[in-house]
Amino acid sequence: MILIKLLLSSITLLFFVGCAANPSSSLKAMDKDKSDHYKDGVFHNTADLPSKSVGDVLKILGRAAVGKEPNTQPNMVIPVQAISRTDLDNLSDDTLHIAKLGHSSILLKVYGEYWLLDPMFSERASPFQFLGPKRFHQPPISLEDLPPISKVLISHNHYDHLDKATVLALSSKTEQFLVPIGVDGNLTSWGISDDKITAFDWWQEQQTSKGLVAFTPSQHFSGRSLSDRDETLWGSWVIKTPTFSLYFSGDSGYFAGFKDIGNKYGPFDLTMVETGAYDKAWPYKHMRPEQSVQAHIDLKGKVMMPIHNCTFNLAFHPWNDPLDRVLAEAIKRDVNLSTPEFGQILSISDPTSKKRWWQKKY
Known part of the structure; x- marks a missing residue:
């Protein structure tokens, strides 16, 4: 039984690092064939990336099964600031507020509207809720206590970013789901009404009452199993209000596209950039912290908030390595780094928190 669980855990890890086999196409989605980076039944990155051999996959499986990497679990209680509905309602409606909920999940109050980015409230980031990567901490607010949500923005179709249980719990209180092409097929198959879903290709825009x-x-x-690899698109989000602008990376390896985004939509008052789940075995799918800082610079960001860390163990590095390394690089590159506690609410006019909570000191 232990060996079976180790194997299942290893397979779960593969969903995140990009080693699953290519599938046959099965999802229905809006306008796939109109996308110039969709061909042969799957989506493609802007650059051709090296593929994994069977030997590479077996090596990663072996590392995951052995589990000898040190400090992948926290040796401290991760501080979480609880958020209540009253706290949120008391925030002003004349600006933009930000709260990290855990991993890459972000709650925004955008001039009175509540938006969620990649909401993930489940106990495990896994196709199985009886095993797989388990949360290091609980969310600062429960799904039940969340106010009505104007928009949920999804970056891509992985378990730690598109969580079925969370989506279903939010369905009755969410006006609109903004998703990549193909992910609309997931949501409709889960019972979300078509009129609540808008699917986007890269560079597509939508003008909202609060901004672009x-x-x-x-x-x-992308993919949720060994049979749907890259059938849905992945990407990042830009939010531009008349006064402020934000960037949310989703997951990404370092690539030239950050400069393109910065040139088209920058500068950004705040960039929320993936910093975690990296490894030498998958250098093109997740950034090292030093690359995350460079991405922020390419994006013409003013303040950088590292995301995608300290909630789940999805790689082999120490749990706090992403924040230690990104802080060192930010100091070296003179980047204004914001590292709030989970649940700490910041205003876009002053989005910097200098709390170094993972170091057990401030």
Whole structure:
């Protein structure tokens, strides 16, 4: 039984690092064939990336099964600031507020409207809720206590970013789901009404009552099993209000597209950039922290908030390595780094938190 669980855990890890086999196409989706980076039944990155051999896959499986990497689990209680509905309602409606909920999940209050980015509230980032990567901490607010949500923005179709249980719990209180092409097929198969879903290709925009939303490229992959690899698109999000602008990376390896996005939509008051789940075995699908800082610079960001860390163990590095390394690089490159506690609410006019909570000191 232990060996079976180790094997299943290893397979779960593969969903995140990009080693699953290519599938046959099965999902229905809006306008796939109209996308110039959709061919042969799958989506493609802007650059051709090396593929994994069977030997590469077996090596990763072996590392995951042995589990000898040190400090992948926290040796401290991760601080979480609880958020209540009253706290949110008391925030002003004349600006934009940001709260990290865990991993890459972000809650925004955008001039009175509540938006969620990649909401993930489940206990495990896994196709199985009885095993797989388990949360290091609980969300600062429960799904039940969340206010009505105007928009949910999804970056791509992986378990740690598109969580079925969370989506279903949010369906009755969410006005609109903004998703990459193909992910609309997932949501409709889960019972979400078509009129609540808008699917985006790269560089497509939508003008909202609060400002512009644009879906921009990333360098990654997608899939929820061994049979649907890259059938849905992946990407990042730009939010531009009349006064402020934000960038949300989703997951990505470092690529030239960050400069393109910065040139088209920058500068950004705040960039929320993936910093975690990297490894030498998958250098093109997730960034090292030093590359994350470079991405922020390419994007013409003013303040950088590292995301995608300290909630789940999805790689082999120490749990706090992403924040230690990104802080060192930010100091070296003179980048204004914001590292709030989970649940700490910041205003876009002052989005910097200097709390170094993962170091057990401030």
